Amino acid sequence: MNDDRGSGSLLAVSIVAAMLALASLLLPLSIVLSAKHRAAGAADAAALGAADVAVGALPGIPCDSAAAVARANGAALSACRVDGAVVTVRVVILVLGFDVRASATAGPPPSGVN
Numbered sequence: 001m002n003d004d005r006g007s008g009s010l011l012a013v014s015i016v017a018a019m020l021a022l023a024s025l026l027l028p029l030s031i032v033l034s035a036k037h038r039a040a041g042a043a044d045a046a047a048l049g050a051a052d053v054a055v056g057a058l059p060g061i062p063c064d065s066a067a068a069v070a071r072a073n074g075a076a077l078s079a080c081r082v083d084g085a086v087v088t089v090r091v092v093i094l095v096l097g098f099d100v101r102a103s104a105t106a107g108p109p110p111s112g113v114n
Helices: 007-054 062-072
Strands: 076-083 086-095 098-106
Touching (some): 007 076
Antiparallel strands (some): 076 086
């Protein structure tokens, strides 16, 4: 006799297990992508803050300002380069054991740009 009782339950358990496996793979990816966006925002803010100092709008040292702004945004400044009034920074955020990095450049527009 061919009895199909319980096959629906087995299918439901299999579907739930597949969904849990997919979620366990996608959750770390979404966390790292979110950290990448946070790092990009921190890099942008740090570069803008350092550029304000570099052009004389604020007192201080550009790279010190960039480090403070990065720290306030939950990141660490890993590199800072000042070229006149143009500042390029690189920041890093540690998330799930991975270094998530971002960089940004800020300064006045090039001459001749209206």
